[in-house]
Amino acid sequence: MASSAITTIVFDLGGVLIDWNPRYLYRKLMADEQQMETFLSTITTPDWNEEQDAGRTLAEATAQLVGQYPEHRELIEHFYGRWPEMLGGAIQGTVDILTELRNSGRYRLYALTNWSEETFPVALEQFEFLHWFEAIVVSGTEKSRKPFPGFYHTLLTRYQLEPGQAVFIDDNERNILAAKAIGFQTVHFQSPEQLRAELEALQVVA
Incomplete structure (x- = not known):
């Protein structure tokens, strides 16, 4: 055409x-690659993140997951607390x-x-x-x-x-x-x- x-x-x-990838952050936080992949695929999932893309607040999203998975509170809170570290560059x-x-x-x-x-x-x-x-x-x-x-x-x-x-x-x-x-x-x-x-x-x- x-x-x-x-x-x-x-x-x-x-x-x-823009190269955005949560692994840039979570490789710093989790030594075991497989545990990291499991965390990203079953807890801080793409579907969960898309709800923030659609307007849900970061505070609401974090509180929801912490309520579901209190044993992972710190890792969950880092998702948005250290979000800029997921930006890998242009x-x-x-x-x-x-x-x-x-x-x-x-x-x-x-x-x-x-x-x-x-x-x-x-x-x-x-x-x-x-x-x-x-x-x-x-x-x-x-x-x-x-x-x-x-x-x-x-x-x-x-x-x-x-x-x-x-x-x-x-x-x-x-x-x-x-x-x-x-x-x-x-x-x-x-x-x-x-x-x-x-x-x-x-x-x-x-």
Whole structure:
């Protein structure tokens, strides 16, 4: 498809532009790798974390888990108490692509992210490129998240975007499928190199 049909690029953040992983913290706290994996998969689960992305407060979330697993109180409290240590840095290859898109001046640039309203300011302070977007729609602020269609429509209606003229980039296939159903062109992110190749095929980057 020619780039003339594409006016807008929408980025996911975590896993696409920012390397976030709770293991960066919990490897400091737990010597046994298997115990760490069990803790992250059965106690501080992705589903539990997504509720914070959808607007539940960090205090509520922590209290809930501590109530369920009092023997793990300290480890649970560190999840948000030491949350910045889960940020591994920028995914530089993707930032380079974002830089090219920004410098070209040809596209409107947005981000649509599942992220807690309370922790997102930490990322905003740490990563200068987050200030390059025309807007970032944060799930914790909107009290909704991907893959729910309403969250995508918040972006579309608020900024008067046409999904068929937008490329949506996300590392989560579930979110990609939801975006496709709404009418976005999509790239299922796997690496900066793969992203560049797919954007080249769309004639978005040279």
